Amino acid sequence: MSTARENIFSSIRSALAPLPSRTPRPEIPPGAAEPCWLDRSADKMALFVQRAEATGTRCFTDPSACADWLRTQNVSKVCVPGPLERLKSLCGAFAEVVDTYRRADVDDIDAAFTPAAGAIAESGSIILSDESTPDRLAALAPWHHIALVSRSEIHLTIADALAAHPDDPNVIWVTGPSKTADVEGILIQGVHGPGAQACLIV
Amino acid sequence: MTISSRPAGRSVQLMATCLCDAFFDSVAKATVEVLEHAGCDIEFPENQTCCGQPAFNCGDWPASREVMRHTVKVFEGEKPVVVPSGSCAAMLFHGAVLEFEKETDLPAVKHLASRSWELADFLVNGLGIQSWPGRFPARIAFHRACHTRGTGSGDAALQLLQSIQGLEVVPFGEAEQCCGFGGTFSVSFPHVSSSMGCLKLEHITAGNPDFVVSGDMSCLMHLGGLAERSGKPVKPLHFAQILQSALHTHA
Amino acid sequence: MPEQKVELFARRLDPGVQKAVHDNSAAGTLKRYSILGGDYDTPDELRRLAGQIRQHSIEHLDTYLEQAEKSLHRHGAHVHFAVTAEDACQAVSGILERAGARKVVKSKSMISEEIHLNDHLATRGIESVETDLGEYIIQIDGDHPSHIVKPIIHKNRRDIARSFEREGLGDYNDDPETITRRARSFMRRKYLEADAGITGANFVSAESGRLVLVTNEGNSRFCLAAPRVHIALVGIEKVIPSDADLAVLLNLLGRSATGQQLTVYTEFINGPALTGRPSGPREMHVIFVDNRRSEILASDCREILRCIRCGACLNVCPVYRQASGHAYRSVYPGPVGAVLSPLLAGKKFKELADLPKASSLCGACNEVCPVDIPIPDLLLKLRNRGHEEHAPSPGTPPMGAFAMLASSPLLWRAAMQGSRAMNLVPLDKLPLPYLQPWLKTRTLPEWRGGSFRRWMKSRHSR
Ligand code: SF4
Numbered sequence: 001m002s003t004a005r006e007n008i009f010s011s012i013r014s015a016l017a018p019l020p021s022r023t024p025r026p027e028i029p030p031g032a033a034e035p036c037w038l039d040r041s042a043d044k045m046a047l048f049v050q051r052a053e054a055t056g057t058r059c060f061t062d063p064s065a066c067a068d069w070l071r072t073q074n075v076s077k078v079c080v081p082g083p084l085e086r087l088k089s090l091c092g093a094f095a096e097v098v099d100t101y102r103r104a105d106v107d108d109i110d111a112a113f114t115p116a117a118g119a120i121a122e123s124g125s126i127i128l129s130d131e132s133t134p135d136r137l138a139a140l141a142p143w144h145h146i147a148l149v150s151r152s153e154i155h156l157t158i159a160d161a162l163a164a165h166p167d168d169p170n171v172i173w174v175t176g177p178s179k180t181a182d183v184e185g186i187l188i189q190g191v192h193g194p195g196a197q198a199c200l201i202v
Numbered sequence: 203m204t205i206s207s208r209p210a211g212r213s214v215q216l217m218a219t220c221l222c223d224a225f226f227d228s229v230a231k232a233t234v235e236v237l238e239h240a241g242c243d244i245e246f247p248e249n250q251t252c253c254g255q256p257a258f259n260c261g262d263w264p265a266s267r268e269v270m271r272h273t274v275k276v277f278e279g280e281k282p283v284v285v286p287s288g289s290c291a292a293m294l295f296h297g298a299v300l301e302f303e304k305e306t307d308l309p310a311v312k313h314l315a316s317r318s319w320e321l322a323d324f325l326v327n328g329l330g331i332q333s334w335p336g337r338f339p340a341r342i343a344f345h346r347a348c349h350t351r352g353t354g355s356g357d358a359a360l361q362l363l364q365s366i367q368g369l370e371v372v373p374f375g376e377a378e379q380c381c382g383f384g385g386t387f388s389v390s391f392p393h394v395s396s397s398m399g400c401l402k403l404e405h406i407t408a409g410n411p412d413f414v415v416s417g418d419m420s421c422l423m424h425l426g427g428l429a430e431r432s433g434k435p436v437k438p439l440h441f442a443q444i445l446q447s448a449l450h451t452h453a
Numbered sequence: 454m455p456e457q458k459v460e461l462f463a464r465r466l467d468p469g470v471q472k473a474v475h476d477n478s479a480a481g482t483l484k485r486y487s488i489l490g491g492d493y494d495t496p497d498e499l500r501r502l503a504g505q506i507r508q509h510s511i512e513h514l515d516t517y518l519e520q521a522e523k524s525l526h527r528h529g530a531h532v533h534f535a536v537t538a539e540d541a542c543q544a545v546s547g548i549l550e551r552a553g554a555r556k557v558v559k560s561k562s563m564i565s566e567e568i569h570l571n572d573h574l575a576t577r578g579i580e581s582v583e584t585d586l587g588e589y590i591i592q593i594d595g596d597h598p599s600h601i602v603k604p605i606i607h608k609n610r611r612d613i614a615r616s617f618e619r620e621g622l623g624d625y626n627d628d629p630e631t632i633t634r635r636a637r638s639f640m641r642r643k644y645l646e647a648d649a650g651i652t653g654a655n656f657v658s659a660e661s662g663r664l665v666l667v668t669n670e671g672n673s674r675f676c677l678a679a680p681r682v683h684i685a686l687v688g689i690e691k692v693i694p695s696d697a698d699l700a701v702l703l704n705l706l707g708r709s710a711t712g713q714q715l716t717v718y719t720e721f722i723n724g725p726a727l728t729g730r731p732s733g734p735r736e737m738h739v740i741f742v743d744n745r746r747s748e749i750l751a752s753d754c755r756e757i758l759r760c761i762r763c764g765a766c767l768n769v770c771p772v773y774r775q776a777s778g779h780a781y782r783s784v785y786p787g788p789v790g791a792v793l794s795p796l797l798a799g800k801k802f803k804e805l806a807d808l809p810k811a812s813s814l815c816g817a818c819n820e821v822c823p824v825d826i827p828i829p830d831l832l833l834k835l836r837n838r839g840h841e842e843h844a845p846s847p848g849t850p851p852m853g854a855f856a857m858l859a860s861s862p863l864l865w866r867a868a869m870q871g872s873r874a875m876n877l878v879p880l881d882k883l884p885l886p887y888l889q890p891w892l893k894t895r896t897l898p899e900w901r902g903g904s905f906r907r908w909m910k911s912r913h914s915r
Binding site (some may be wrong): 004005007008009011012013014015016018021022023024025026028032033035036037055101103106107122123125130131134135136137138140141158159162163165168169170171172173174175176177178179180181182183184185186188190191192193194 | 473476477480492493494499502505506508509512513514515518519529533535536540584585586587590602603605609610613617630631632633634635637640641644645661663669671673674675677678679689693694696698699700701703704705708711713714715716717718719720721722723724726727731732733735737741743747748750751755787792
Binding site for chain 2 (some may be wrong): 457482691775809814815816836839846848858859860896901905
């Protein structure tokens with residue numbers, strides 16, 4: 001084992017040794033990668049909603065509007081974790097509600113709410129982490145996924161989100177519903193992950 | 203090579219290019235008249251041949267270096283070297299430096315590189331000419347030759363052309379695509395090369411221009427040859443020929 | 454005259470496939486152009502910055518790789534090293550066997566193609582299913598990807614419907630939505646049954662140890678949600694200094710690859726799942742693979758190691774658009790492949806030394822490359838190497854006579870003048886093997902050798 005490691009490191013070192021000089025680490029100017037339309041003083045929440053909708057993520061600020069949407073989608077079994085009593089009763093009006101996601105139910109649960117770690121306004125992305133979102137499958141397998149995003153945890157830019165990366169073994173940014181264009185370049189949503197991605201801003 | 207560091211006096215050496223030497227004397231003549239109108243005093247080194255690009259592109263760098271060493275000798279001195287071809291100019295200021303990277307005479311090659319200009323780039327960015335007098339009543343499609351990517355040449359030629367009265371530039375699709383010439387590529391990949399050229403011609407002729415214009419006779423020889431063979435009405439023209447014609451109407 | 458292999462392939466390519474490849478590539482180029490141009494005033498500056506980040510990274514690979522290894526250890530991941538493709542395959546099957554894993558789901562990874570992992574796993578009796586829709590179709594067809602981002606760019610919906618029917622995924626149906634739904638429900642089972650998920654990585658941050666994975670379908674996320682073991686195969690050149698560099702690289706990757714600001718899923722992983730979580734791997738293994746990358750680092754083509762596999766150079770390449778990916782006979786097609794594939798071939802360099810010649814050197818690849826790789830320069834260097842090693846190159850004229858002529862001004866002028874005789878004979882009858890391919894589709898202008906020189910002289914004597 002260690003010999004492979006040593007081999008590789010020694011080949012790298014001897015490859016680099018003859019270089020007369022090495023490229024220095026570039027200074028990344030603040031805002032270097034920000035799109036030119038970005039307004040640093042913009043309202044983060046408004047920008048997030050605009051960008052998220054543009055990538056196909058539905059945004060709700062009112063739980064009952066969100067529940068109404070699920071009803072029109074003919075959702076029959078919803079996973080609403082933990083102490084979200086209001087959502088539970090809203091969804092309970094038209095669907096079966098469970099509060100833990102079980103693998104055995106993977107074909108039956110067609111909507112799930114999961115708490116998010118934050119969001120990114122610039123790209124309209126939702127941030128999920130192991131800490132915030134206990135079950136990776138719950139946020140992925142159902143056709144409808146609704147992330148619960150706290151208003152105070154919206155970062156303005158991708159760079160800001162990277163700088164504030166949670167110390168978590170797994171962080172994922174979700175930007176719109178799962179999609180593919182593999183077949184003749186035609187866009188189809190809902191390949192492996194949610195076909196309908198939403199967020200409820202609380 | 204930073205553009206601003208290149209010399210830009212009005213006393214210049216002209217590299218006519220092997221294609222103009224062999225086929226397109228009219229383009230070389232136009233270049234001379236255009237430079238003279240710009241107030242240049244032109245020296246034409248008699249012993250010039252070719253920039254060595256064919257061998258360079260084939261991978262035969264020793265052969266190419268032999269030619270380049272000759273070229274360096276022919277174009278000695280401090281004057282700007284002006285070339286009516288984006289690709290030969292790029293050979294002087296880029297390709298030559300690449301093939302001499304490990305050679306002891308690299309400094310001499312770099313010296314020539316640092317004086318070399320493509321014609322339009324020289325007129326606009328070297329001499330500061332912003333517009334061109336005269337008329338040329340025609341619709342043209344301007345093909346930005348690939349070897350001028352990342353240089354000021356394409357914009358410079360367009361700026362001059364657009365300032366000529368009566369001239370209309372017709373835009374076309376997939377403009378960033380190569381015409382398919384590529385030097386010896388056109389003979390070792392004849393099918394791919396012609397297919398690329400036909401596609402280019404299709405895009406160009408969609409807007410019915412009278413001429414396809416470029417700063418490289420190599421692209422134009424290929425496109426013109428394809429157009430003629432396939433009976434397409436568009437005629438090739440070097441931008442220097444348009445500048446020259448416009449001057450005649452002006453005078 | 455013998456033909457160049459890429460030329461031959463292009464000439465024989467089904468016109469329908471050629472058109473599909475062309476149109477899809479052209480659409481990709483357009484999307485990239487409009488989003489980059491729309492979002493940045495000076496996208497070229499950003500590309501150069503990204504290029505410098507990557508060049509700096511590979512020129513400090515020893516430091517950053519070691520740092521990445523330490524960071525991953527700190528977060529509870531196991532780190533392995535593999536010198537060759539064979540070693541990498543052995544490392545994967547060793548981990549799987551120790552973990553008692555028989556079933557594997559895989560998310561798209563170019564390096565696993567490079568080391569032929571699926572073939573290896575099959576010989577060990579391990580079932581390995583490609584989960585990316587395109588890659589899955591490639592797998593069931595026993596085919597090879599023809600594009601690094603759009604693996605089935607060469608197939609149409611009817612081809613796919615037939616393959617699905619053959620595999621028992623339902624009756625013939627070529628509706629793309631139906632095809633996708635069928636894959637969705639088939640894959641569900643596979644994810645849930647799998648013991649391990651295998652992924653690649655787009656970047657590895659040395660500072661945090663985070664592997665970054667980008668996908669649109671969500672398949673890599675599924676590979677890291679259902680199974681209990683995660684194995685990541687990573688080329689050693691993928692390391693970058695820190696998470697902060699990702700702001701530049703991610704913003705360019707999505708836009709260059711698919712015309713998106715970000716791909717749908719951007720995942721950051723530096724260890725097994727938090728304990729007590731119902732889903733996510735209990736074990737994480739990272740295998741850093743060399744497979745000649747250190748050799749490339751030692752060569753004068755090391756800039757190709759900057760590549761972030763966005764596929765923009767394929768989309769824009771006029772030769773790729775004519776020839777499609779299989780013409781390149783290797784895992785990496787298009788401009789990046791024309792450089793990388795012969796280098797990765799090691800002793801078999803000559804077998805792929807024709808690839809660097811399959812280019813008009815138009816430079817469009819360099820112009821779109823998010824990390825500003827000077828691809829044409831690298832192609833030229835490899836042509837020179839091919840020449841030095843006497844690699845066969847059909848259709849390439851010998852240059853000795855030209856060089857002699859072009860460095861003897863007297864001979865040159867005589868030849869210019871003398872060749873006027875060409876105007877007097879029917880050119881297509883001349884036994885000049887390099888002239889005939891030209892004349893097949895094009896005319897040649899009249900030879901006027903020496904005319905300009907005479908005119909120039911006469912003006913001076915006036
Ligand atoms: S060489 Fe550049 S353009 Fe081509 S795939 Fe790699 S990063 Fe993308």
